[in-house]
Amino acid sequence: MTADPPGFLDKVRLDGRVAVVTGGGSGLGRASAHALAELGAHVVVTDRDEGAAQAVAEEIKHTGGKADASTMNVSYEDQIDTMIDAIAATHGRLDILVNSAGIGGYPGALDLERDIWDKVIGVNLSGTFLCARAAARHMIDRKSGAIVNIASILGLVGSVMGTNIAYQASKGGVVAMTRALALEWAEHNIRVNAVAPGYAATQLTEWLLSQDDKRAQIESHTPMGRLVEPDEVAAAVAFLAGDAASMVTGHTLPVDGGWVAG
Numbered sequence: 001m002t003a004d005p006p007g008f009l010d011k012v013r014l015d016g017r018v019a020v021v022t023g024g025g026s027g028l029g030r031a032s033a034h035a036l037a038e039l040g041a042h043v044v045v046t047d048r049d050e051g052a053a054q055a056v057a058e059e060i061k062h063t064g065g066k067a068d069a070s071t072m073n074v075s076y077e078d079q080i081d082t083m084i085d086a087i088a089a090t091h092g093r094l095d096i097l098v099n100s101a102g103i104g105g106y107p108g109a110l111d112l113e114r115d116i117w118d119k120v121i122g123v124n125l126s127g128t129f130l131c132a133r134a135a136a137r138h139m140i141d142r143k144s145g146a147i148v149n150i151a152s153i154l155g156l157v158g159s160v161m162g163t164n165i166a167y168q169a170s171k172g173g174v175v176a177m178t179r180a181l182a183l184e185w186a187e188h189n190i191r192v193n194a195v196a197p198g199y200a201a202t203q204l205t206e207w208l209l210s211q212d213d214k215r216a217q218i219e220s221h222t223p224m225g226r227l228v229e230p231d232e233v234a235a236a237v238a239f240l241a242g243d244a245a246s247m248v249t250g251h252t253l254p255v256d257g258g259w260v261a262g
């Protein structure tokens, strides 16, 4: 007797799913939005930058995907709750959340002013939590959902590229929170995972990678000898968002060319 084909492609496809991507107007969020849409999801591209979110939604539609855009600043709890509720109401469901909104903040610990610390933790850690909480309230109703947080290698290991205490603390928090939320929401069939990218060329890293010596240092410290491409992060996000990862929860997957293994 022959077994039924496993249907692996169906487990990767996201047809009929509704996905929200925060920080989707640029960089890794933009790449993730494209990947989810290519796999069939309807993607709501959100960003604090309205024009950027709209531009990415238009790009997706031009390539035949389903998308729209919403302005959402993850620093504001009320705005998050209102926007996520509105998206779920409009589409009748919310299946996937990708938390990609993030900012840097690089002064050394002794020089770091409290307001920069609060801002970085506020966007990268609190913003990620508040979006996850708002989304999970809808996912619980359907007993199904996948949340993917964009952490960083700097949430897993220390920085060889100089200090950035608030950023590292925020990303370490995202890694710990990913585990905690996965355990809390497993009974509701909501999976929570994270991706920890190495250095990729985006708006966030432009100041660093435009310095030839810094870029060379990053490449030589990376076992695979090069920067991470945004679509390599997006591929991991798409895997974790779909049914191919149906028994994967609470984990942080480095996409780093071996950086963390070194």
Ligand SMILES: NC(=O)c1ccc[n+]([C@@H]2O[C@H](COP(=O)([O-])OP(=O)(O)OC[C@H]3O[C@@H](n4cnc5c(N)ncnc54)[C@H](O)[C@@H]3O)[C@@H](O)[C@H]2O)c1
Pocket: 022, 023, 024, 025, 026, 027, 028, 029, 046, 047, 048, 049, 052, 072, 073, 074, 075, 099, 100, 101, 102, 103, 123, 124, 127, 150, 151, 152, 153, 196, 197, 198, 199, 200, 201, 202, 203, 204, 205
């Ligand atoms: N680029 C890298 O090398 C790298 C490496 C590891 C992790 N990351 C993480 O990946 C995520 C995406 O970063 P990126 O490199 O794509 O940067 P990016 O600057 O290209 O994109 C970040 C997006 O987030 C948006 N954003 C910032 N603050 C926001 C807020 N308060 N509310 C809503 N949107 C907001 C920005 O407008 C921007 O569109 C971040 O969490 C970052 O920490 C990036």
